[in-house]
Amino acid sequence: MDYDIPIKIAGLNLRNPVIVASGILGLSQSIFNRLYNLGAGAIVSKSISLLPRDGYRNPTIVSVDNMSYINAVGLANPGTESFSKEISKNNGPLIISLVGSDESEFSVIANKFKNLNILGFELNLSCPHVEKMGMEIGDDVNLVYDIIKSIKRDTTKPLFVKVGLGKSDIIEVAKIAESAGADGITAINTLRAMKIDIETRCPVLENKIGGLSGRAIKPLGVRCVYELSKSLRIPIIGCGGIMTYEDVIEYMMAGASAIQIGSLIGLKGIYSIGKIIRGLHSYLEAADISEVKEIIGIVHR
Amino acid sequence: MDYDIPIKIAGLNLRNPVIVASGILGLSQSIFNRLYNLGAGAIVSKSISLLPRDGYRNPTIVSVDNMSYINAVGLANPGTESFSKEISKNNGPLIISLVGSDESEFSVIANKFKNLNILGFELNLSCPHVEKMGMEIGDDVNLVYDIIKSIKRDTTKPLFVKVGLGKSDIIEVAKIAESAGADGITAINTLRAMKIDIETRCPVLENKIGGLSGRAIKPLGVRCVYELSKSLRIPIIGCGGIMTYEDVIEYMMAGASAIQIGSLIGLKGIYSIGKIIRGLHSYLEAADISEVKEIIGIVHR
Amino acid sequence: MSTDKNLIRVVEIEDVVLESPSVKTFIFKDSLGSLSKPGQFFMVWIPRKEELPLSIMVSDKKNHAAITIRKNGYGSTSLFNKGKGDRIGIRGPYGNSFSFNKSHTKIIFLGGGTGLVPLIRLLYYIKQHQCKFTFILGAKTRSELFFTDLISKWTKENKIDLLIATEDGSFGTEGYPTDILKDFLMINKDIDIIYTCGPEMMMKKALDLAIKNGIHIEASIERYMKCGIGICSSCCINDKLVCVDGTIFNEIEIQKLTEFGVCYRNKSGILTKF
Amino acid sequence: MSTDKNLIRVVEIEDVVLESPSVKTFIFKDSLGSLSKPGQFFMVWIPRKEELPLSIMVSDKKNHAAITIRKNGYGSTSLFNKGKGDRIGIRGPYGNSFSFNKSHTKIIFLGGGTGLVPLIRLLYYIKQHQCKFTFILGAKTRSELFFTDLISKWTKENKIDLLIATEDGSFGTEGYPTDILKDFLMINKDIDIIYTCGPEMMMKKALDLAIKNGIHIEASIERYMKCGIGICSSCCINDKLVCVDGTIFNEIEIQKLTEFGVCYRNKSGILTKF
């Protein structure tokens, strides 16, 4: 199995459209290599901030029924300095996810990474559980514009902007991102959610509120990709609740050029990456589709 | 079984906190009577517009896995004239849900209903799939303010405002509603979502996009109620994905004074209303809670 | 494969039978449907067009189910125009079913149009019992008759009388099937039960006759359906939801339904006179 | 009740055993945990405080499980302070387990501190086999020794030698348990396998000794854990996820783990030297 379902997105050639989402096994070069060997078309790192972050105290990740999770990891990450060392010898298809609170911070981070052997960047505008980072920035469209402009000044590598369902209009934010020079949009991130344990009468997550991922959000992700692909010219990476190759097809038919998987890996393990790619392969063969791009956005036609 | 778990909300005395949500069996007086006889603490009618609406063509309601639905009924309803006749002899705990596109429309509708024997009104600001109604209004905070003000001028009956997760900040909208005189907030409505059938390569709903309800949205609803109850003084009716009495408790602990059920009725039938009330009853007894209000918002303490 | 009957299953039409110029039966593989009880229905999705409630027809093939559609408006015509190899979606089976009491030995079926479908399925299931079956069937005119060959085939092996009324008299008795029923009940005093499905006015007349003659009756009621699962109330008749409480009601139940034969709810939910 | 082991189950502590001034065992009802294999762990939620990975201890009660906690920082102390009737949440069992090969007859357990927990569970499961078991156990000082009574009880019925080292010599041999291991291996040449859990430096020494002596070894590795289900990578060692690929690794696997005994990832994910 060579995992070959070649796609082209934002100028990048990926061997297949299945990308490991940010925050999922996203901290270690050895793990990146393993993910690649198991089939991943590309891998997005954990969102990296300027300085290291310990994140929140446990519980940080809680299962809710129906193959879904609520997490409030709190963007724990080794920070730019340490992580740039971690991946200094990278030669796999790695995308670095960036998180920060203002233009200058992003500039420092981007500059640190831009000369490494990586595919490009993903800007995390949509982490729903960390104040002054992620979502709160994503809700300020002027700031979004400036940050993207500045990152694009610093690097020629493709920049994906990851949007979510927060307090603002996802389509408006994505359009701003496009106009500021983003090369692609990743949609969607997790949604602010909560679980209370009624026996002990308290929220389960230490941070109380976290982000909902997994099966539960798939119909929301598909809808966002559908609507975004109507309004944008840049390509879209679909994300949210993908558990099977059928889900991949659904996202692609809605308009996604590639997809990301997250919760699936917690539910079905690391080998589910290869499984989903093999499933995709068989499907395309059976349906006599020679290039996956034939089905991208097919429901719009 | 007398279904008695008395609560007081926005000046209303309900025999129990389990309310049938808008759009769920919400069209017929005979059905309202049946729902009442089966235990419902109150019943919200289908959202009524000034003129009758046929709604969208089928499919209008589609099951997605995990006890969830996506619907785009298109606010089909008999209109104000016809519906006011339908309920002219009502003497059950009925709340009329209102939908419209501007102040004057709401005024006509409210005036038509205000002298009937009903508990009050729920303003639907959050229907996610009908243009120029529901959500689109909910996203315009000035309009929200004016509409509520005008309805409150027309009637002294309690007015609940139903909010959802759309393009704007749910907390901001709810605060505006409170400041305009709303007596309570219902949260949440369905979320814009989509399902594509990959075999026939087309969206399943005739309207393509609909609203996600059911199990999938429970962690979102609980979070909204939790956050809203932190920012508001008026009571909150929790709604979204309630399937068991444990879910009712979870919403109440998050801050809901009462709750609404919707999808549950599709999944488990009309007798699930009584079941959930009996479950609640046993729980309160076992936990030695004499008044349900003891647990409302307990996680905030 | 999922076994949640509420998730749409896309099936491929394997066979098409042209029952009359405007009526077709489609056969497709579906195990859930093949096990459905007589009187149950599917919600049938015609991709990009409509979703319609349709009674489940009989299929001889193992693990197969069938539906019979009469070409009428937008949705039914879209479906009618489908052919072998085309794909449609189905969910269900939904609704309750006709009951069969083994002590009943004299049984009447009364149907018209596509209302025949659930009756045919019922007959198929109970025909081997030692009963006397009378099948009364109505149509506007001869060319709109269908299923008569099917029933005739079965009459050879079982005790089935087939009586036909056409409004224009082009076949069988001139008039309505309820005229036949009325006459039949005058002569045959020991009928146990009438099963009926078809135009509501026909069923209403049958109900009156049944009550007058002290005969049980079960009628399958049709209302506008959206969800099929008892959540939208578009199908309500008085305090009953036809999709889950019905579609089949007996004489005791129907007598409480003051809207039966009088009014129905239109698409917007307005109570409308027939 | 749900059987998804990943959903937190709130349980009530039924019994508490004070193993040492700073170590307690809690026993509670939990069927999933009672069936766990030796070496597996729970994620244990201390409401409003923390969630910690804890090895599953032995409980004699049917359908019950147990955990043993050493009071240390915030989370462990919060748990330590719980008592009978208090409620905690658990999910799991997670991780792989020690393997037991019936052809192995000479077996060493090497543990220290709460690393003893999975070894005790393993011993409990295999003690009735006709093997010679040697249990080497280390602690800082006499008062920090625990589980010795438990093991001693078993030595009466089974062939178990219990060897103890304390760093200050207040009980047993003075020094580290690995010192005992080293001496033991000089005399006993036919050991089949060493099972070990405890401080990584201890396990590293044991690994070196095992390799030198051509003995199999299985070690339970500890890393910072958040999810316990292989999604967050906080527990990674080289390209392995301790929570799902481990916690138990054999000599072949460990030898590829260049980070073993050298460095670990701290809470932020920075690779840090021991």
Ligand SMILES: Cc1cc2nc3c(=O)[nH]c(=O)nc-3n(C[C@H](O)[C@H](O)[C@H](O)COP(=O)(O)OP(=O)(O)OC[C@H]3O[C@@H](n4cnc5c(N)ncnc54)[C@H](O)[C@@H]3O)c2cc1C
């Ligand atoms: C339980 C049940 C079983 C049925 N079984 C059959 C069957 O086996 N064969 C068959 O041909 N027809 C059957 N019908 C009728 C069928 O569902 C359609 O109503 C009919 O085919 C007309 O469709 P249309 O697209 O031509 O309607 P349109 O031209 O769109 O409308 C004409 C009329 O059809 C009815 N109708 C349309 N959509 C629906 C709907 N979703 N639910 C109920 N009525 C609707 C309404 O009365 C409407 O006024 C059944 C109906 C019900 C409720």
Ligand SMILES: Cc1cc2nc3c(=O)[nH]c(=O)nc-3n(C[C@H](O)[C@H](O)[C@H](O)COP(=O)(O)OP(=O)(O)OC[C@H]3O[C@@H](n4cnc5c(N)ncnc54)[C@H](O)[C@@H]3O)c2cc1C
């Ligand atoms: C698989 C496994 C099984 C374990 N079994 C036991 C056991 O049976 N009994 C027992 O007492 N301890 C056990 N531990 C250790 C336990 O999880 C805690 O690390 C320990 O109790 C210290 O907690 P604390 O609250 O005092 O830590 P803190 O004071 O908060 O931190 C001290 C150190 O504890 C460690 N630690 C804290 N949280 C975690 C975490 N979530 N995951 C891993 N390490 C952490 C870190 O090294 C940290 O630097 C086990 C650990 C693992 C990984």
Ligand SMILES: Cc1cc2nc3c(=O)[nH]c(=O)nc-3n(C[C@H](O)[C@H](O)[C@H](O)COP(=O)(O)O)c2cc1C
């Ligand atoms: C434990 C966990 C950690 C995550 N961390 C990040 C992160 O650091 N940055 C980010 O952009 N998204 C993060 N996400 C969101 C995922 O990348 C993804 O958008 C989301 O989980 C939806 O996809 P899924 O339903 O396939 O899991 C995280 C998700 C999970 C479950």
Ligand SMILES: Cc1cc2nc3c(=O)[nH]c(=O)nc-3n(C[C@H](O)[C@H](O)[C@H](O)COP(=O)(O)O)c2cc1C
């Ligand atoms: C078929 C259907 C129709 C609905 N119609 C309305 C409506 O007219 N007005 C409204 O405010 N909410 C409507 N809703 C939303 C519900 O009232 C409720 O907010 C939502 O379904 C979430 O609750 P649930 O998860 O318990 O179903 C509808 C929901 C469904 C499933």
Ligand code: FES
């Ligand atoms: S069709 Fe919706 S309730 Fe019957």
Ligand code: FES
């Ligand atoms: S603890 Fe998260 S991957 Fe192991």
